[in-house]
Amino acid sequence: MNTHVKQLYRGRSKYNQQTARNYEEQRSEAKHAAEMRLVDRALSHIPRSHRVLDVPCGGGRITAHLAGKGYTISGADLSDAMLELARANLAAQGFPCSVEKQDLEQLTLPDRSVDTLISFRLFHHFPEPRIRQRIIGELCRVADRYVVLSYFSPLSITSLKRRIRELRGGRKSEKHSTSLAEVVIYFQLAGYRLVKDYARLPLLHTLHLAVFERIDEGQA
Numbered sequence: 231m232n233t234h235v236k237q238l239y240r241g242r243s244k245y246n247q248q249t250a251r252n253y254e255e256q257r258s259e260a261k262h263a264a265e266m267r268l269v270d271r272a273l274s275h276i277p278r279s280h281r282v283l284d285v286p287c288g289g290g291r292i293t294a295h296l297a298g299k300g301y302t303i304s305g306a307d308l309s310d311a312m313l314e315l316a317r318a319n320l321a322a323q324g325f326p327c328s329v330e331k332q333d334l335e336q337l338t339l340p341d342r343s344v345d346t347l348i349s350f351r352l353f354h355h356f357p358e359p360r361i362r363q364r365i366i367g368e369l370c371r372v373a374d375r376y377v378v379l380s381y382f383s384p385l386s387i388t389s390l391k392r393r394i395r396e397l398r399g400g401r402k403s404e405k406h407s408t409s410l411a412e413v414v415i416y417f418q419l420a421g422y423r424l425v426k427d428y429a430r431l432p433l434l435h436t437l438h439l440a441v442f443e444r445i446d447e448g449q450a
């Protein structure tokens with residue numbers, strides 16, 4: 231693995247014990263609830279019988295949310311501090327989900343080893359097309375049927391404000407928006423098609439969650 235690429239985004243190494251706790255504590259209940267509603271809309275495509283992998287799981291809030299809905303779900307993350315939080319949160323809520331250390335850039339999981347993979351709130355950290363394409367290839371390799379991926383859309387007021395600030399010489403954002411068309415191309419190259427794209431609030435919020443399905447050999 232190219233170490234230069236690994237250092238390209240800060241979200242990879244930013245979560246130590248303090249920042250992991252901050253990420254958990256500073257999110258408002260309202261924001262969390264709105265994000266879980268977005269997850270529920272996307273997951274309406276996914277059968278309850280599916281084995282789901284949540285990566286990155288962070289502190290395990292989506293792992294717990296989906297375990298509560300009856301999915302067989304496990305979590306994975308790169309940060310030891312996040313994994314520690316996830317284990318504690320899941321245990322406190324009585325969910326015996328397994329949680330393990332994994333690097334999304336190079337998952338050590340076999341091909342098609344889970345039915346559905348969800349990846350929430352990481353993709354917008356990836357600054358370059360080649361890393362975005364590689365990550366999507368990795369998610370598609372490990373999922374057997376569906377990949378549910380969040381990304382930041384450029385077609386939103388928040389993205390537009392960030393862009394204007396940057397053009398005026400202001401602080402450069404560490405959050406990168408990606409058009410749906412670009413995301414769809416990477417999935418197509420990996421043998422998947424778009425099922426549906428959901429927005430938290432279209433044109434206002436930048437966060438989208440898209441559901442992709444593997445194209446069966448017979449359908450291709």
Ligand SMILES: C[S@@+](CC[C@H](N)C(=O)[O-])C[C@H]1O[C@@H](n2cnc3c(N)ncnc32)[C@H](O)[C@@H]1O
Pocket residue numbers: 241242243245285286287288289290291292306307308309312332333334335349350351352
């Ligand atoms: C913004 S948090 C989102 C966590 C969770 N999905 C949520 O919504 O609460 C981003 C997470 O990505 C993890 N992460 C960053 N780079 C990673 C990588 N290459 N592989 C696995 N996890 C990674 C971080 O450790 C962090 O827990």
